[in-house]
Amino acid sequence: MLDLKFIRENVKKAKEGLKKKNSKVDLDEILKLDERRRELLKEVEVMKADRNRISKELGISKSKGEDISQKSAEMKAFSQKIKDIDFKVEETTQNINAIMLTVPNIPNEAVPVGSEANNKTVKEWEKKKNFNFKPLPHWELCEKLDMVDFKRASKISGAGFVVFKGKGALLERALINFMLDVHIREHGYKEVVPPFLVNEASMTGTGQLPNLKEDMYSVDKEGLYLIPTAEVPVTNLYAGEIFSEEDLPLYHVSFSACFRKEAGSYGKDTRGMKRVHQFDKVELVKFVLPEASYEEHEKLLGDAETILQKLGLHYRVRLLASGDMSFAAAKCYDIEVYSPGCNEYLEVSSCSNFEDFQARRANIRYRARDGKRAYVHTLNASGIALPRTFIAVLENCQTEDGKIAVPDVLRPYMGGLEYID
RNA sequence: GGAGAGGUGGCCGAGUGGCCGAAGGCGACGGUUUGCUAAACCGUUGUACGGGCUAAUACCCGUACCGGGGGUUCAAAUCCCCCCCUCUCCGCCA
Incomplete structure (x- = not known):
């Protein structure tokens, strides 16, 4: 607000x-x-x-x-x-x-003005991998290696859901644990396992309500909403509270399932699992002093990038233009990983600084050393979103003979497994 | 799901209709004392909103706030109703 x-x-x-x-x-x-x-x-x-x-x-x-x-x-x-x-x-x-409550945040000075076409690539890490064969899209790899069951998922839940099986399930779990460990051990985040259902006040606090109501699943009888991201419960953890200045900055990392209706994107990315109604995500959330927020924003971006670097996946960072940013953001970077099977860049993280926009809605403040109160700044980034990272691993690490070479960093999480075949 | 107890300032805790923004204690801050620290003593110490005056988030005035909402009353932290939350016990249960 x-x-x-x-x-x-x-x-x-x-x-x-x-x-x-x-x-x-x-x-x-x-x-x-x-x-x-x-x-x-x-x-x-x-x-x-x-x-x-x-x-x-x-x-x-x-x-x-x-x-x-x-x-x-x-x-x-x-x-x-x-x-x-x-x-x-x-x-x-x-x-x-x-x-x-329907007025969006206003963009920071550094944000390019315009629409999606004005997004700027500000960084690229490594290059697209060269293949001496035609890389397959993930849905074919998944089927061949029996890692994901799209058909049965739609039988039990509907279109836009996935079931991970066998080595697919193991890879999913390995990615989650790998990401959590990196952020906890190397970046100083404290882990939180939040509820996946939250009340209306929480959804309003982070800015999903009232504007994005159509995109959220809800349990109407109980007045609860399924979280579209762990950002919602984790940010609202401190709603109505006052931090001491010494408590800041506070970093949280949180794994959760995320639920999105993806209303308005019917027919888009229908093949495979680029866009699904339920996906796993490791989320980073920061509470910081206002004067530190832009420095923290850059660090946050770096923390999310680390995951892709360790996995050895080529990606680019986009500074979003004013019109392409989300409702609550003042400045936002998207991280996009390259998917050779689909030949496109897939968004795996939005790294946003909300300044005091969410803090004002959720009433999250801090008491400065001189006793004065002020709103904190909140930031968050996916660190990172799973299904598209899963896609990128499969498509980038596929071998000519149809196996997946497990990235080194994931092997300890998969019982030392070197290849999925 | 059933029964009971409770929710008051940064924290603990008193307060059953007006003299209560709220005793007392702790903490914090300022001061006295002190070689230093501690102790002791004295003082200060809520927030939001509106208005006035401003360089000012300084000061002055007002209003509101005792879990949330409604009601009774000239007047509500206090009485009544509804809701939420916490705790204890019982039931159910992964």
């Missing part, structure tokens, strides 16, 4: 920022409501001051045994008037909040 005071005092800046994000939100409407709310507040607070004063006097009179029935009757009417205005204040406040 943006700071209403900031909007009030920097209307032009706010409008420009929102335009870069392609937001159609009407700031003038918010400002109008805000002004009305403040007028009502001013009016009702004076009345309340009167009420408090007279009530006190009545209490004293009564204790002296004086008759206060006449005054009481007057005050009853007065209190009702206050109640009426209070109701209007409340109504206006709710209107403002409802709109404010």
Whole structure:
């Protein structure tokens, strides 16, 4: 959420920022409501001051045994008037909040303005691997090696679900454990295993609600949502809390299944497992001091990259343009791994700095050494998303005779296995 | 799922209708004392919002806040209703 005071005092800046994000939100409407709310507040607070004063006097009179029935009757009417205005204040406040929750974050200065076409490749690691044969797409490899069962997955759950089997399941598990261990042991993250179902407040805190409701699975009877990423439970872990400055920065790493309806992308990436409704992901979440957040952002990107480097997978880093960033992000890098079987780059991580946008929604603050309170900055990155990493391993590590050469770093996690065949 | 107990400031804990933004304690901060540290003593110490005055998030005024929401009342931390959460016991159960 943006700071209403900031909007009030920097209307032009706010409008420009929102335009870069392609937001159609009407700031003038918010400002109008805000002004009305403040007028009502001013009016009702004076009345309340009167009420408090007279009530006190009545209490004293009564204790002296004086008759206060006449005054009481007057005050009853007065209190009702206050109640009426209070109701209007409340109504206006709710209107403002409802709109404010739909206002996206505004991009950082360093973000290129524009749409997807203006995304910039800022880094490439290694080169596309040369094959002296035609690399197969992962769905063919999966079928040949009996690693993933697409057919039975759709039988038991529907299209867009996968079942890992045998060495496929082992590889999936190995990747998860490998990633967790690297982040815990080498990058200083503390592991968290969160619930996969969260309430509406949590979904609102990180910015999935209200705008992305159609993309989420929910258990309506219980008022719960299936998490689309561990970012949601992990960030909201500290909702409503105040850190000490010494607690920061705080790094969490979390494995979770992720559930996404992928509404609006029907017909896209239907083959194989590039886009599925449930996938595994290792997520990195940081809580940091505002002045440190951009430095932390670069470090975070590096932490996610490490995984692909250790796996020996060629990738590129894209700095997203303002219009291609997610709702809550102020700056975002995508990491895209190369998939030779599909001949395309697949997004395996979004590495975002949300500044205080999520912290404001979820009310996550810190107490500075001088006693003042302020919102923390939150950041997160996939570290990294599984099915596409799984795809990249299969397609990049396939041999001419149809085996998968297990990357060195994964072998300890697979009982020393060298080849999947 | 059933029964009971509870939810008050950074923390502990008192408070059953007005004199309560809230005793007391701890902690923190400032000071006195001290060779240094500790102890002791004195003082200060919630947040948000609105307004005034501003260089100011400094100061002044007001309002709200005792788990959340509603109600009763001239007046609610306190009484009533609903909900959430925690703990204990019982039941069920991976």
